[in-house]
């Protein structure tokens with residue numbers, strides 16, 4: 001989530017390696033007489049290419065939506081020393097803005113829903129794994145066990161707008177939910193400006209508002225996890241969020257082994273091998289983003305059980321060897337699946 005100089009290249013690398021997991025296919029539809037004229041703009045924010053399309057064209061609305069995403073990045077990025085989250089991480093307590101408070105509260109809600117699989121207090125482990133990648137040395141159990149007691153969402157204390165950590169050394173990272181939240185806020189801004197049809201896609205976290213360019217629903221492609229530039233499944237959505245968490249592009253290689261960017265808060269180890277991709281469809285992007293990350297940790301069986309237990313949530317989990325499982329309502333949205 002940053003443009004700060006030292007880490008910029010790493011972020012660019014992440015992005016180049018494919019943070020863009022979900023492609024809004026409708027944006028590439030060939031021109032046809034029935035297609036509504038729309039305006040699409042993209043900008044690098046939060047370390048990813050954010051694309052906003054609105055129907056009909058409204059340049060100012062798009063600029064306002066980009067501005068709110070930039071504001072969220074400035075408040076919540078751990079790569080900006082002056083962000084609220086960075087100050088909170090340094091001081092162990094901080095009065096925060098309504099936006100940061102809302103994201104932390106949402107994150108705590110999803111920690112409970114996922115039984116702790118989604119946990120924003122993983123930041124000390126993220127730092128440990130970043131250092132391991134830099135040093136090219138896999139951490140020892142001892143290294144991990146030293147940090148693990150700092151990881152527990154129950155030790156985040158919320159008193160009004162004051163956030164406090166119960167243990168010294170605790171730190172949070174909103175990378176698993178902030179992009180989704182930013183997309184929701186961008187949609188809110190567009191709606192306030194009277195936009196009724198739009199698509200906001202922040203590198204794999206997207207929301208499709210109203211009808212697509214050809215009327216009816218938006219056609220969204222979920223990228224094939226093993227074949228670059230190929231779409232594995234197409235779904236039709238309207239007034240829904242779609243998010244994919246995938247390990248197949250965002251990972252580090254340490255001593256020849258592959259380590260994903262998502263960490264199991266219970267063990268301190270990165271999630272490996274299964275699953276390789278989790279796609280969630282939900283009523284809002286904050287929910288879809290947090291659930292995709294948490295379900296990635298839970299794995300295919302527990303993850304799908306959770307998806308099926310939640311109202312208004314659908315999902316597809318792809319594991320190693322292209323083993324695919326989908327939720328009960330997935331087939332009704334899915335228009336095409338690549339079979340070979």
Ligand code: AMP
Nearest residue numbers: 117118119120175176245261262263293
């Ligand atoms: P996403 O791409 O939305 O799945 O988010 C991945 C990011 O979330 C990582 O790059 C970390 O910043 C953060 N993260 C990693 N593991 C977890 C976890 N278990 N719970 C919450 N956030 C996590």
Ligand code: MG
Nearest residue numbers: 176289290293
């Ligand atoms: Mg996420």
